[in-house]
Amino acid sequence: xxxxxxxxxxxxxxxxxxxxxxxxxxxxxxxxxxxxxxxxxxxxxxxxxxxxxxxxxxxxxxxxxxxxxxxxxxxxxxxxxxxxxxxxxxxxxxxxxxxxxxxxxxxxxxxxxxxxxxxxxxxxxxxxxxxxxxxxxxxxxxxxxxxxxxxxxxxxxxxxxxxxxxx
Amino acid sequence: xxxxxxxxxxxxxxxxxxxxxxxxxxxxxxxxxxxxxxxxxxxxxxxxxxxxxxxxxxxxxxxxxxxxxxxxxxxxxxxxxxxxxxxxxxxxxxxxxxxxxxxxxxxxxxxxxxxxxxxxxxxxxxxxxxxxxxxxxxxxxxxxxxxxxxxxxxxxxxxxxxxxxxxxxxxxxxxxxxxxxxxxxxxxxxxxxxxxxxxxxxxxxxxxxxxxxxxxxxxxxxxxxxxxxxxxxxxxxxxxxxxxxxxxxxxxxxxxxxxxxxxxxxxxxxxxxxxxxxxxxxxxxxxxxxxxxxxxxxxxxxxxxxxxxxxxxxxxxxxxxxxxxxxxxxxxxxxxxxxxxxxxxxxxxxxxxxxxxxxxxxxxxxxxxxx
Numbered sequence: 216x217x218x219x220x221x222x223x224x225x226x227x228x229x230x231x232x233x234x235x236x237x238x239x240x241x242x243x244x245x246x247x248x249x250x251x252x253x254x255x256x257x258x259x260x261x262x263x264x265x266x267x268x269x270x271x272x273x274x275x276x277x278x279x280x281x282x283x284x285x286x287x288x289x290x291x292x293x294x295x296x297x298x299x300x301x302x303x304x305x306x307x308x309x310x311x312x313x314x315x316x317x318x319x320x321x322x323x324x325x326x327x328x329x330x331x332x333x334x335x336x337x338x339x340x341x342x343x344x345x346x347x348x349x350x351x352x353x354x355x356x357x358x359x360x361x362x363x364x365x366x367x368x369x370x371x372x373x374x375x376x377x378x379x380x381x382x
Numbered sequence: 383x384x385x386x387x388x389x390x391x392x393x394x395x396x397x398x399x400x401x402x403x404x405x406x407x408x409x410x411x412x413x414x415x416x417x418x419x420x421x422x423x424x425x426x427x428x429x430x431x432x433x434x435x436x437x438x439x440x441x442x443x444x445x446x447x448x449x450x451x452x453x454x455x456x457x458x459x460x461x462x463x464x465x466x467x468x469x470x471x472x473x474x475x476x477x478x479x480x481x482x483x484x485x486x487x488x489x490x491x492x493x494x495x496x497x498x499x500x501x502x503x504x505x506x507x508x509x510x511x512x513x514x515x516x517x518x519x520x521x522x523x524x525x526x527x528x529x530x531x532x533x534x535x536x537x538x539x540x541x542x543x544x545x546x547x548x549x550x551x552x553x554x555x556x557x558x559x560x561x562x563x564x565x566x567x568x569x570x571x572x573x574x575x576x577x578x579x580x581x582x583x584x585x586x587x588x589x590x591x592x593x594x595x596x597x598x599x600x601x602x603x604x605x606x607x608x609x610x611x612x613x614x615x616x617x618x619x620x621x622x623x624x625x626x627x628x629x630x631x632x633x634x635x636x637x638x639x640x641x642x643x644x645x646x647x648x649x650x651x652x653x654x655x656x657x658x659x660x661x662x663x664x665x666x667x668x669x670x671x672x673x674x675x676x677x678x679x680x681x682x683x684x685x686x687x688x689x690x691x692x693x694x695x696x697x698x699x700x701x702x703x704x705x706x707x708x709x710x711x712x713x714x715x716x717x718x719x720x721x722x723x724x725x726x727x728x729x730x731x732x733x734x735x736x737x738x739x740x741x742x743x744x745x746x747x748x749x750x751x752x753x
Contacts, residue, residue, distance in 0.1 A: 246748045247427045251709045258716055327581040337590050360584050361733035364724055371720040380746040381713055382427070 221263050229256045247382045254381055257374035269366045270318045277325035278303060280359050284332045287348050294335035302328035329356070399496045401453065406437055409494060416442035427747075430710050431460040431628045432468070436504060448506075449486060453499035457704035460711055461628045462573045462696035469500045470552050471627045477547040478604075480539050481505075483615075483623045507617035509625075514611070514644075522651045527619055529645035529657055530665055532610060535621045536642075537670035540635040544604035555632040556602055562634040563596030566685060569631065570692040579695030584727055588688050591730060597681050599634035601672040606630055611644025612745070629689065635670070636678035639663060641686045643745075687726045694719040718744060 219227075233253060240246045281299050288296035306321050307313050333356060336349070343349040375381065403423035410418040422438035435451040454465050466488065475482040486501040513524030544550060556565035567589050574585070607629025615623035631637070639646075642662065649657035660676065667673035698715040701707040721740050728735025 243749060244425055244427045248709055250748050251713045254717070255709065255712055323580060326583060329583050330581040330586050333583060333586040333590075337586075356583060357587065357730075357732045360587065360727060364584075364720075364727055364733045367720050368724070371717055375717045376740065376743070380748045381717065381744060382430075382710060382747050 222260055225256065225260050225263065229253070229260070232256065250380050251382050254375050254378060257378070258370060261370045261374055265369060267315060267318065269369070270315070270322050273322050273363060273366065274318065274325060276359055276362060277322065277329060280355050281325060281328055281332065283355060284329075284336070284352055287352055288332075288335070291339075291343060291346075291348070293339040293343055294332075299328055299332055329359070400456070401433075401435060401451065401496055401499070403437075405496070406451075407439070409489075410439055410441075412494070414441060418442065427749075430714060431626075432465070448504040449501045450483060450504050451499050451501055453495075453497055455700075455706075455708050455711065456497070457707035457711070458700045459628075460697045460700065460714060461693045462577055463628060465498055465500065467552065468627060471549075471630050472500075472502055474547045474549055474552065475624075475627075478542040480542055481535065481621055481623050483625070505615050505617075505623035507615040507622050509612050509615060511611065511616055519651060522649050522656075525645075525647075525649050526651070526657050528611075528616065529649070529662060531616075531619065531621055532614065532642070532645040533662055533666040534669050535614065535624060536606070536609065536635075536638055537666055539606050539624065539638070540601075540603040541671050542604050544602075544632055547604075549604050549630075549632055553630065553632050556599070559599045559602065560596075562599035562602060563592055563681075563685060566631065566633055566637070566689070567592050570689050574692050574695060577696050577699055579692065579699060582691070582695065584723060584732070585688070585691060585695075587730060587732070588684070588691075588726055592685055592688060595681070597634075597675075597678050599636070599678065600674060601635065602632060603635040604630070605633050605635055605638045607638070608641065608643070609638055610642040610646075613643060629686075629693070634674075634678060634682065635672075636674045637682040637686055639666060639674055639679045640682035684726070684729050687722055687729070690722050691719070691726060694722060 232249075237246075237249050237253070240249055281303055285296040285299040285303070288294045288299065302325060306324065307317055311317070336352060336356075339349070401423075403420045406423055407418055407420040410420070419440045420437065421440065422436060424436045426434040426436060433453050433455055436448075437451055438446060438448050440446050452465065452468065459465065469485060469488045472482060472485045476484060483502040483505045486503065488498070488500040489495050490498045511524055511528040513521050514528065515521065516524065544555075549555075554565070554569065556562045571585075571589060606624060606627060608626045609624070613624070613626040614621045615625060639662075646659045646662040647657075648655055655661075659679075663674060663676060663679060694714060697711050698719065701712050701715050721736055721744065724733065724736040725738075727733045
């Protein structure tokens with residue numbers, strides 16, 4: 216089955232919910248929950264369309280950043296690069312459909328490696344804080360965070376912002 | 383009872399097993415040994431961290447009791463502190479002169495209730511401030527009076543003898559004036575590690591910033607946490623009960639002034655600004671035994687957002703582990719968490735930041751729109 220797609224089915228659910236269910240709700244708690252559900256349905260629709268690519272981009276950014284940090288650890292001996300190198304070994308099994316769950320787990324594992332690397336970098340600030348290589352990496356981490364939040368915004372702002380009470 | 387304990391995973395319950403007027407009448411009958419008549423059992427829809435019901439019953443002697451029932455959501459509370467800690471906080475408030483609702487009892491018998499709950503007295507009043515939303519001079523006067531009342535109440539919280547009341551034993555406390563921020567960051571990161579929140583590079587950056595720029599506290603106090611409009615009970619212009627103590631801690635009182643809701647916004651009367659954050663602080667300082675500096679207040683605006691992020695990371699785990707998590711918790715873990723992340727990152731110069739107006743949007747409810 217290709218059509219109707221999840222997005223197309225979900226669109227009919229949203230319409231039916233808004234037009235056939237919400238107007239008939241009298242109870243305050245039910246109307247509050249319905250308001251939240253309406254927003255979350257739009258959010259889910261956006262995630263169906265965009266989350267796979269967003270996570271793939273996130274993984275690519277993380278791999279590039281962690282590679283740079285590992286090289287710097289090796290070069291300066293400021294910390295052990297081995298845990299980072301281990302985290303960078305591709306984890307998605309060949310020949311298996313890269314489901315959202317799988318690529319989400321991969322992104323989370325890489326983010327965990329980044330947090331561990333951040334802690335090592337913060338410990339190294341006293342000895343290396345003024346070096347260009349160090350400050351470049353710290354700026355790179357901030358750029359990564361900004362990019363990740365910008366991606367997240369694509370799934371949030373259009374679904375919620377300016378679209379009425381949330382609860 | 384544990385200090386700041388993380389609640390156990392709530393056992394699954396069926397919808398039929400949830401709190402209801404019939405269940406409450408039966409529960410009270412068994413407890414009192416005589417029939418009771420439950421005349422009200424209404425769920426409060428505004429809260430997000432826990433569930434709240436307003437209940438009224440008449441006992442066998444015809445006496446009317448008005449209470450508030452508090453319980454975790456079926457899948458767990460939205461914040462990483464336990465219901466028994468909340469009960470213990472209210473119990474300790476009884477050893478101070480801080481206005482609050484008196485606790486009645488905690489029920490932990492799995493055979494008696496869908497899940498643990500406690501009852502506290504219901505204090506007559508409302509979270510709404512009459513006239514608050516009016517855009518005229520009357521509205522400005524109502525907002526100013528309520529804001530000043532709130533500052534007096536916060537001063538009372540901070541002046542309370544937290545050690546004598548047992549809050550240090552319950553919540554832990556900084557080692558000294560120069561440890562207030564360190565204690566707060568350790569507390570939050572400890573919780574994050576304990577409940578296993580998602581790894582967040584932003585949190586790591588913020589923690590470093592907070593520890594590296596920590597101001598000394600002017601004193602160590604009981605700090606309420608969430609406070610302001612929507613969190614306190616007003617009656618005839620006075621705060622008669624301070625509610626919502628989920629984010630309570632012992633620390634720098636500036637942390638409370640950093641998260642005042644609705645009562646530190648600018649108020650203009652006759653074309654003149656008569657109230658804003660700085661004036662609110664000045665008013666507070668005239669009533670508190672030890673003044674708070676604007677610098678510390680600004681610092682804790684960031685620190686408290688960091689704490690919020692840890693709280694939302696916890697809410698995310700609640701949604702992750704149970705389909706009985708509420709749709710409100712799903713919303714908190716998605717939209718609310720996103721804006722707070724953006725605001726926190728923006729404060730550190732990371733990314734685009736966020737328009738503060740979004741937080742007013744988040745606070746809107748369908749009832750407000752209807753009204």
